[in-house]
Amino acid sequence: MVTKEEIIAFEKEIADIFATGVIRAPVHLRAGREDALINIFKEHQIGDDDYVFGFWDSHELALLKGVPREELKQAIIDGKSISLCFPKQNVLCSGIVGSLMGTAAGTAWALKNQGKKGRAFLFCGDMSAETGIFHEAVKYVYNFDLPAIFIVCDNGVSVMTDTRATWGSPEPWFVGTKYESKIIYFKYTNGYPHSGLGKLIKF
Template structure:
């Protein structure tokens, strides 16, 4: 998947949504295509990719066929895309995927399996207690997991730095071996595609 193919996918979903053809929330990515492709360079097919409500790019980059991802979104499942066959799992609860990801990493380690877990989270999710505990636990237990913090500066409409009165976020300048951090600016609102749609 190229930058252009990722953008074309989200544009197509935005159009479907704005035409009222998707009867459920969608959360689109934009402006992070190059960073995502870079993050996925280190991801193997045996690895698990764990996501939140915003996961179209992860599904496509993990190898789920475009048509399968689109069909699930059209069926109203964008907010919680799960493709266990391709080792992609999502939870739409803020922080909800993090302990699941840690548990999968514990399982991989206990069974001596190949593979790693890649757990994606937004900037506000990364400031929660559960994120901090999970990163501490995973570090101290040397789990096969990494956490990718995706900073778009906000939680829905709330400024994350203002909320915590913290100009530099917890993982922003980190050299932590289990944390990858990147910033991006999205052109889409938190949910939907900019047009009010009545379900």
């Protein structure tokens, strides 16, 4: 499996490439959650049969799921950073908040009812976890005991908006509910801005 150092170096390399202006599309870099993600992949033994769903910030997920480094790098350079899809490795991502949560639940439904190996792992942010569709998807996989886990990576903000202040609650909605059995939750501080490098890049 890819190491923490390799993940950090990859994001740094993408940051440097992005700064040159050759990537004519958004790039969302992340730092500070490498240990948490590696632990989740290790503890749950996320492997070839499993599906990983992510959003605009999925470089680390693709690397951890086994997408070759150079293939991933080329996809990002080609402008696909916010919607990385690698069917061979079962990595499917979207730049749309709330999308793919139903897809993850449906994938888990199909895996279970077709008697196939594999599970669905969906990684999202703290604000995404407050959406109605997140609640519906988690409720569905909980009620039907589907092989899906939703991982909430909490950096405290939605772009620059304080998630907890927005919802008037010090904790995510699911804390203390039965749905926690289908959710993994951790906090981190992102070492990069939400998107890009925090400065204007000229093409």
